[in-house]
Amino acid sequence: MATDVTETIAAIATAQGAAALSVVRVSGPEAIAAVDGCFRGRARLSDADGYTAHFGRVEHEGEAVDQVVATVFRAPHSYTGEDAVELSCHGGGVASGRVLGAVLAHGARMARAGEFTERAFVNGKMDLVQAEAVADLIHATSTAAQRAAVRQLEGRYSDLLGQLREEMLDVTGTLELELDFSDEDVEFADRSRLSELLSHAAGTLERLVDTERPGRLTREGVRVVIAGRPNAGKSSLMNALLGHERAIVSEEAGTTRDSIEADLDLDGFLFRIVDTAGLRPGAAGVEAEGIRRSDREMGRADVILYVVDSSAGTGSEDVPGMTASYPGTTVVVVANKQDLEGARVPAGAVGVSAVEALKDERRLDPLLEVLRKSVRPVLRSAEVSPALANARHLDHLRRALEAVTRAGLALRSGRSGDLVAQDLRIALHEIGCITGAVTTEDVLGRIFSRFCIGK
Numbered sequence: 001m002a003t004d005v006t007e008t009i010a011a012i013a014t015a016q017g018a019a020a021l022s023v024v025r026v027s028g029p030e031a032i033a034a035v036d037g038c039f040r041g042r043a044r045l046s047d048a049d050g051y052t053a054h055f056g057r058v059e060h061e062g063e064a065v066d067q068v069v070a071t072v073f074r075a076p077h078s079y080t081g082e083d084a085v086e087l088s089c090h091g092g093g094v095a096s097g098r099v100l101g102a103v104l105a106h107g108a109r110m111a112r113a114g115e116f117t118e119r120a121f122v123n124g125k126m127d128l129v130q131a132e133a134v135a136d137l138i139h140a141t142s143t144a145a146q147r148a149a150v151r152q153l154e155g156r157y158s159d160l161l162g163q164l165r166e167e168m169l170d171v172t173g174t175l176e177l178e179l180d181f182s183d184e185d186v187e188f189a190d191r192s193r194l195s196e197l198l199s200h201a202a203g204t205l206e207r208l209v210d211t212e213r214p215g216r217l218t219r220e221g222v223r224v225v226i227a228g229r230p231n232a233g234k235s236s237l238m239n240a241l242l243g244h245e246r247a248i249v250s251e252e253a254g255t256t257r258d259s260i261e262a263d264l265d266l267d268g269f270l271f272r273i274v275d276t277a278g279l280r281p282g283a284a285g286v287e288a289e290g291i292r293r294s295d296r297e298m299g300r301a302d303v304i305l306y307v308v309d310s311s312a313g314t315g316s317e318d319v320p321g322m323t324a325s326y327p328g329t330t331v332v333v334v335a336n337k338q339d340l341e342g343a344r345v346p347a348g349a350v351g352v353s354a355v356e357a358l359k360d361e362r363r364l365d366p367l368l369e370v371l372r373k374s375v376r377p378v379l380r381s382a383e384v385s386p387a388l389a390n391a392r393h394l395d396h397l398r399r400a401l402e403a404v405t406r407a408g409l410a411l412r413s414g415r416s417g418d419l420v421a422q423d424l425r426i427a428l429h430e431i432g433c434i435t436g437a438v439t440t441e442d443v444l445g446r447i448f449s450r451f452c453i454g455k
């Protein structure tokens, strides 16, 4: 259900638990009146200017509930673009919970998840791409993800889409003008200039499509799956990478039955490390299910660390098959157990000893360097790109690209201007879906449900 901006909404905007402060946020036409109903300060907030802070107490059910600072925002100069009040209460859930109760008793209703940001979008304070950046920022678990979200929030992506839109409108405008005078058989538009504009737009769209993978790796992290035969030392390597004993290590083959995940920060980028069950032909029961899961994990991996027991000299023969099974995935062969006698490093592999690395993490440096290198170009491109498409944008971008390409072909083969304009309108529609110029409740619901209550 889309937000009804005639209603005034309220929620606790901060995380629960013991804390210094807790913020109750109120927004909507009656926001200031609702707070005035329970706030006792020197002056009434209804008389206050925007961007002013007021100390006072909140009273409810005949008693003082908390001492607060109320910050007043006047429309349109607030996050939501509406009249709004932020009550900075003491932390901990009880006082702020009762402050919220007081505000709800005076005309506000409880906000739904993401409803403040939805209002910011509805009231034109930000477009849909920026609203998504707010959610990305809240969910960011690495500096790289945070930086990308801030760039998007500041409007670099939106600007790029805006330029693209202008270029296409330019072409459609010219062509449509021509149509108005079609009886007179005039051509206003210089065909080669229009064609140039269209190939420029197509180039921009192509580059945007290509940012989806760097964007995903930045936001969600690089999926690094540790695979190999039982007892190769996969779980030991996982623990060494994390610097603590997360996975169970045992001499008994088949100990790891399910995949275990943990996060690792490398140079501000998130790497999600996944330990899997050992791959053994002929396994049955729970172990076989574990292997099926390992296989699924490898299919989703960005990088596979294929661990072989280099002292036993087994496992390397699996590698060609492995690389063939997961084309496009970087496979790094890790020759483990280098501390044991007779261990060697097969060509192209990285030698490590998980057992020694657990005692001295610097011993993992060569492996970490290979890991970084395997994704460096992608992550680099993410750092410099003004825009990083997400999965929602991808379909729209592809359809826009198809339409612009068709329009370009039609133009060059001398087809009539209205055919070209028709395709460009499709492309404009797709871009509008990304920025939110065109939306459905369904799409909004999906986007804003990712938010917390109070955001």
Ligand SMILES: Nc1nc2c(ncn2[C@@H]2O[C@H](COP(=O)(O)OP(=O)(O)O)[C@@H](O)[C@H]2O)c(=O)[nH]1
Pocket: 228, 229, 230, 231, 232, 233, 234, 235, 236, 237, 248, 249, 250, 251, 252, 253, 254, 255, 256, 278, 336, 337, 338, 339, 340, 352, 353, 354, 355, 356
């Ligand atoms: N000597 C030596 N033993 C290791 C090394 N890495 C793992 N192991 C041992 O190999 C056995 C299997 O290890 P584990 O990590 O459970 O292997 P997984 O089945 O591949 O997860 C355990 O007894 C580990 O202590 C290593 O680098 N050196």
Ligand SMILES: [Mg+2]
Pocket: 234, 235, 236, 248, 249, 255, 256, 276, 277, 278
């Ligand atoms: Mg294991």
